[in-house]
Amino acid sequence: MSVDLVVVGVGYVGLPLAAAAATAGLSVVGYDTSPAVREQVGQGRPHVPDVSGAQLRALRADGFEVTGDPAVIARAETVVICVPTGLGPDGGPDLAAVRDAAAAVSGHLRPGTLVVLESTSFPGTTDEVVRPILERHGLVAGEDFSLAYSPERVDPGNRRYGIRNTPKVVGGHTPLCAKQCVAFYSRFVDTVVVARGTREAEMAKLLENTYRYVNIALVNEITVFCDELGLDVWDVLHCAGTKPFGFASFTPGPGVGGHCIPVDPRYLLDKARRAGSRLGVVEAAREVDSAMPSYLVERTTRLLTDAGLGLAGSTVLLLGVAYKAGVPDTRESATLRVAAELTALGAHVRYHDPVTGPVPELGPPVSDLDSALRDADVTVLLVGHGGYDLSRLARNARLLLDVTGRVPGEEVHRL
Numbered sequence: 001m002s003v004d005l006v007v008v009g010v011g012y013v014g015l016p017l018a019a020a021a022a023t024a025g026l027s028v029v030g031y032d033t034s035p036a037v038r039e040q041v042g043q044g045r046p047h048v049p050d051v052s053g054a055q056l057r058a059l060r061a062d063g064f065e066v067t068g069d070p071a072v073i074a075r076a077e078t079v080v081i082c083v084p085t086g087l088g089p090d091g092g093p094d095l096a097a098v099r100d101a102a103a104a105v106s107g108h109l110r111p112g113t114l115v116v117l118e119s120t121s122f123p124g125t126t127d128e129v130v131r132p133i134l135e136r137h138g139l140v141a142g143e144d145f146s147l148a149y150s151p152e153r154v155d156p157g158n159r160r161y162g163i164r165n166t167p168k169v170v171g172g173h174t175p176l177c178a179k180q181c182v183a184f185y186s187r188f189v190d191t192v193v194v195a196r197g198t199r200e201a202e203m204a205k206l207l208e209n210t211y212r213y214v215n216i217a218l219v220n221e222i223t224v225f226c227d228e229l230g231l232d233v234w235d236v237l238h239c240a241g242t243k244p245f246g247f248a249s250f251t252p253g254p255g256v257g258g259h260c261i262p263v264d265p266r267y268l269l270d271k272a273r274r275a276g277s278r279l280g281v282v283e284a285a286r287e288v289d290s291a292m293p294s295y296l297v298e299r300t301t302r303l304l305t306d307a308g309l310g311l312a313g314s315t316v317l318l319l320g321v322a323y324k325a326g327v328p329d330t331r332e333s334a335t336l337r338v339a340a341e342l343t344a345l346g347a348h349v350r351y352h353d354p355v356t357g358p359v360p361e362l363g364p365p366v367s368d369l370d371s372a373l374r375d376a377d378v379t380v381l382l383v384g385h386g387g388y389d390l391s392r393l394a395r396n397a398r399l400l401l402d403v404t405g406r407v408p409g410e411e412v413h414r415l
Contacts, residue, residue: 003027006076008101010037010066012259012329013118013152014082016050020163022059024188030066031073031104041066049156049327073108078184080116081105081130082152086263093122093267095129102133109139114146114180116170120205120264122271125149126198127173142174148181149198151205156258157326167191171201209264210282215250216261217285220292223252223415227299234405234414252415254382254403255292255334257323262289262332293337296380296403296415297345303378303399303413312346317376319393320383321353321362328356335382336361350376354387373397381407 004026007014014030022028032038040047042065044057073079083097098119105115115134117126126149131141141147150170155161168189172178182192195201219237226233233252241249256262265282272279301311323333330336339349339362351359352366359365366372373379373396381393384404394400394409403415 002075002077003029003072004077005029006031006073006079008032008073008079008081008105009083009097009119010041011082011084012048012050012156013154014080015041015046015048015056016154016163017080017082017118017152018064019051019055019059020188022062022064026187028059028064029072029075030064031068031070032066033068033100035068038066038068049329050154050162070104070108073105074110076113078114078116079105079109080118080150082118084259085119085121085267086259087266091266092270095121095125098125098129099133102130103136106134106136109134109137109145111139111144114148114177114184116148116150116181116184118150118152120151120209120260120267121202122206122267123199123202124271125202126171131173142177146177146180147173147198148177149201150181150185151201151208153205153208156329157324164188165190167193169193169195169201169204171195171198173198206264206268209260210268210285212250213256213261213265213289214281214285215248216253216256217288219250220252220255221288224295227415232414251405252403253292253334254296254338256289257331257333257335258329259331293334293341296338296382296401297341299413299415300342300378300380300401301345303401307377307399309377311342313348314377315348315350315375316342317366317372317379317397318349318351319353319379319381319388320385321351321359322356322383322385325384326355326386330356330359338380338382353383354385370396 005021005028007018007030010030010032018028018030044060046053046056081101083101086094088094117130131147139145148170150168153166168185170178170181170192172181178194185192223233240247269279269282304311304314318335318339321330321333321335323329342349350366350372351362352369378399379397380401382403384406390407394407394412401413405414
């Protein structure tokens with residue numbers, strides 16, 4: 001029996017997509033090579049923040065399952081590839097998961113199927129990497145099956161914008177491919193935007209995240225400069241943010257994290273290098289964002305020095321290990337880099353995060369936050385999780401460096 005959709009890769013992108021499609025009445029099956037993912041979904045335990053246990057149980061009741069057998073792809077009217085794209089050992093793009101997923105689809109692809117790549121990558125990936133793999137067994141894209149690219153726009157933890165009310169960009173291998181892709185997403189997305197082609201859609205995704213990357217770097221650099229001038233950067237940001245046009249507010253932090261923002265500009269830079277071009281603004285942003293963990297270590301050292309203590313031998317409590325507030329994801333978290341630098345300089349690093357729980361790279365977290373605050377020589381609030389009582393932090397910490405700019409009190413040291 002055919003199914004409307006097979007989602008290849010049931011993670012941070014694939015599971016919310018499956019949930020949105022199934023809620024709109026589509027029959028959906030997931031394919032994932034991870035036994036852990038299949039087990040968790042099978043038990044009704046969501047492994048991503050944007051799908052609740054109740055949602056997943058409702059999906060399961062409607063017949064949603066995740067299988068490790070790629071033969072299910074042969075039943076699909078539409079296949080959407082949602083596997084992760086990361087960086088290889090050399091810091092360049094790693095498309096191994098995309099190639100593996102395309103190979104799995106190719107082995108079970110049947111005429112008339114729509115195949116959509118949602119994984120973020122450089123312009124040309126759909127046509128130059130995915131299409132040749134899909135065509136290995138004789139079917140031709142644009143003739144025997146439809147091929148398109150539609151960048152994922154999932155923002156983990158965002159309660160205002162989800163899949164339905166976030167405009168969906170699609171680019172087809174041919175105009176007919178684009179038309180079929182629009183018809184598919186229109187079943188559960190309010191607005192669909194058609195790009196000229198797959199390359200334009202791929203580039204749009206990289207531009208979106210590089211825009212954030214560059215602006216985060218800008219505000220981080222201004223923050224360091226404000227510190228040198230003795231200015232309150234939070235007041236500067238507040239005042240600038242009142243302008244109703246021409247200014248988008250960004251806030252400083254320990255550096256970029258997550259699976260998209262630190263990675264996607266590297267794909268753009270790699271593509272530019274191979275094309276013989278140079279993106280100087282993006283390269284400069286990378287330098288600034290990469291330096292923020294070291295700057296925070298320097299600020300922490302300065303606080304201890306002013307208190308008559310040295311960093312080596314001091315206990316530093318880090319609050320927040322996730323890459324952003326409200327999500328359990330620690331991928332590319334700047335806190336991990338801060339912790340590594342502090343440890344290398346001889347500090348005793350402890351940590352607490354009400355959302356992530358234990359983080360293997362850092363060992364067990366503190367169990368009694370109040371005691372840990374009182375015992376630590378300095379506490380650094382890196383991520384403003386909603387579960388933190390900010391007044392309590394200010395009251396119990398000996399020294400507190402607030403990277404989020406939200407903790408009240410005259411004795412608090414802010415970024």
